[in-house]
Amino acid sequence: MDANTPRAGIPTHDWVYRTLRRRIMGGGLAPGEAVTLRGLATELAVSMTPAREAVRRLVAERALEMTPTGRAMAPRMTRARFEELTEARELLEPALALRAAPNAGKPLISRLKTLDSRLDDHMATGDAAAYVEGNAIFHATLYEAAEAPALSALVESIWLQTGPFMRVVYGRLGTQNLADYHAAAISALTRRDAAALAQAVRADVRQALTLAEGAFDPA
Amino acid sequence: MDANTPRAGIPTHDWVYRTLRRRIMGGGLAPGEAVTLRGLATELAVSMTPAREAVRRLVAERALEMTPTGRAMAPRMTRARFEELTEARELLEPALALRAAPNAGKPLISRLKTLDSRLDDHMATGDAAAYVEGNAIFHATLYEAAEAPALSALVESIWLQTGPFMRVVYGRLGTQNLADYHAAAISALTRRDAAALAQAVRADVRQALTLAEGAFDPA
DNA sequence: GCAGTTTATTTGTGATCACATATTAAGGGG
DNA sequence: CCCCTTAATATGTGATCACAAATAAACTGC
Numbered sequence: 001m002d003a004n005t006p007r008a009g010i011p012t013h014d015w016v017y018r019t020l021r022r023r024i025m026g027g028g029l030a031p032g033e034a035v036t037l038r039g040l041a042t043e044l045a046v047s048m049t050p051a052r053e054a055v056r057r058l059v060a061e062r063a064l065e066m067t068p069t070g071r072a073m074a075p076r077m078t079r080a081r082f083e084e085l086t087e088a089r090e091l092l093e094p095a096l097a098l099r100a101a102p103n104a105g106k107p108l109i110s111r112l113k114t115l116d117s118r119l120d121d122h123m124a125t126g127d128a129a130a131y132v133e134g135n136a137i138f139h140a141t142l143y144e145a146a147e148a149p150a151l152s153a154l155v156e157s158i159w160l161q162t163g164p165f166m167r168v169v170y171g172r173l174g175t176q177n178l179a180d181y182h183a184a185a186i187s188a189l190t191r192r193d194a195a196a197l198a199q200a201v202r203a204d205v206r207q208a209l210t211l212a213e214g215a216f217d218p219a
Numbered sequence: 220m221d222a223n224t225p226r227a228g229i230p231t232h233d234w235v236y237r238t239l240r241r242r243i244m245g246g247g248l249a250p251g252e253a254v255t256l257r258g259l260a261t262e263l264a265v266s267m268t269p270a271r272e273a274v275r276r277l278v279a280e281r282a283l284e285m286t287p288t289g290r291a292m293a294p295r296m297t298r299a300r301f302e303e304l305t306e307a308r309e310l311l312e313p314a315l316a317l318r319a320a321p322n323a324g325k326p327l328i329s330r331l332k333t334l335d336s337r338l339d340d341h342m343a344t345g346d347a348a349a350y351v352e353g354n355a356i357f358h359a360t361l362y363e364a365a366e367a368p369a370l371s372a373l374v375e376s377i378w379l380q381t382g383p384f385m386r387v388v389y390g391r392l393g394t395q396n397l398a399d400y401h402a403a404a405i406s407a408l409t410r411r412d413a414a415a416l417a418q419a420v421r422a423d424v425r426q427a428l429t430l431a432e433g434a435f436d437p438a
Numbered sequence: 439g440c441a442g443t444t445t446a447t448t449t450g451t452g453a454t455c456a457c458a459t460a461t462t463a464a465g466g467g468g
Numbered sequence: 469c470c471c472c473t474t475a476a477t478a479t480g481t482g483a484t485c486a487c488a489a490a491t492a493a494a495c496t497g498c
Contacts, residue, residue: 011450011451011452012451012452013451013452046452046453047452047453047454048452048453048454049451049452049453049454050451050452050453053451069459069460069461070459070460071460071461
């Protein structure tokens with residue numbers, strides 16, 4: 001049974017979905033590793049029906065791949081695919097940042113500062129899984145201020161696809177330092193400099209491409 | 220039972236998915252109209268299980284909305300949502316066009332010409348459903364040449380969300396003329412002018428925003 | 439006639455099962 | 469020792485059912 005995810009009121013299939021999704025994002029599934037319906041169902045003590053719904057939903061969101069015979073597995077990341085997804089992020093995320101900038105008040109900024117300092121901790125302790133998850137939350141928090149749900153959903157679907165792979169990337173990096181564009185973003189936000197914010201976001205996205213070098217699956 | 224969709228080998232849930240998806244894209248469901256699991260299942264002469272999977276998949280792809288109580292319905296389109304989706308298209312589709320341009324050979328161009336002339340017919344006869352579907356195929360054909368599956372999937376998910384609404388928009392327009400950016404795109408393609416192609420695509424996307432004026436749902 | 443309440447009906451959810459196919463393990467021939 | 473065949477096992481698919489909640493309909497009192 002997966003970590004501390006409470007089960008209050010929400011439907012079973014939704015709970016299974018969140019549990020599995022969290023596991024995928026945290027790197028709990030190695031790329032190419034299969035997830036079977038019966039295995040998932042018995043492990044989480046539910047029936048096959050909600051397990052199937054959760055898996056299919058993740059497949060629809062491309063957080064899982066499906067073989068022609070119907071087996072679901074954690075997706076592999078090729079260089080070409082990652083470049084495409086990075087290009088999409090580079091196009092969409094600055095647009096989201098531009099929308100968020102005017103809506104950013106003090107509470108948001110302090111929240112982002114808290115999240116960023118936590119990220120530094122994770123980086124220092126080398127906790128790759130926590131870093132990836134925290135990084136996703138940082139971006140999601142910023143984009144929430146954009147008040148653009150459709151656009152945000154698009155970006156989130158990209159994060160869902162790259163998340164497990166980034167877990168591997170940061171795992172390889174260990175405690176190595178990397179440029180802190182988050183600080184630059186927060187600084188731009190306090191100055192209400194939308195263009196600088198967008199630029200910081202773009203740089204952050206680009207950096208991911210550099211870091212990923214050499215971690216790709218063949219083909 | 221929906222039109223001429225054969226049932227060769229493919230799993231039932233997939234067939235139901237495609238059938239329902241086609242219906243949604245063609246405007247067969249009015250915005251806000253509900254689709255019930257039992258209704259869909261009995262109509263297509265299948266059990267509830269594949270019907271449920273198809274509906275949930277469409278919900279995951281945002282081609283259907285789901286109420287908090289679990290009822291699925293055709294999505295409503297607000298101005299804000301459409302503007303977001305149009306912005307995303309405006310960012311992503313030119314990028315796809317840029318990638319497609321160098322890969323475009325004669326067979327692709329002639330195929331696009333055929334598709335475009337068919338579009339003119341549909342516009343002349345005022346067949347809005349056929350126009351929307353044909354327009355989607357035109358763009359999909361062009362972007363296929365980009366050889367960027369991840370990026371294309373992202374764009375297709377936007378089309379899936381805007382499709383039913385565009386059906387309404389073109390239905391309102393009737394046989395009214397609109398600027399033919401498709402011809403401009405084809406012309407740019409023959410000249411191997413990638414920038415001009417991207418510009419034509421951008422203009423085509425922008426035009427949709429103008430046309431949609433006044434067709435939005437409240438709130 | 440109408441608003442609030444109560445009853446009927448419809449609907450989504452989750453579980454269990456049979457069946458066909460895919461995957462893996464075992465066995466045998468070169 | 470490796471490859472091909474065959475048996476055993478695991479897996480996805482689709483159907484059916486019971487249950488609770490939500491929606492629609494009927495009804496009552498005013």
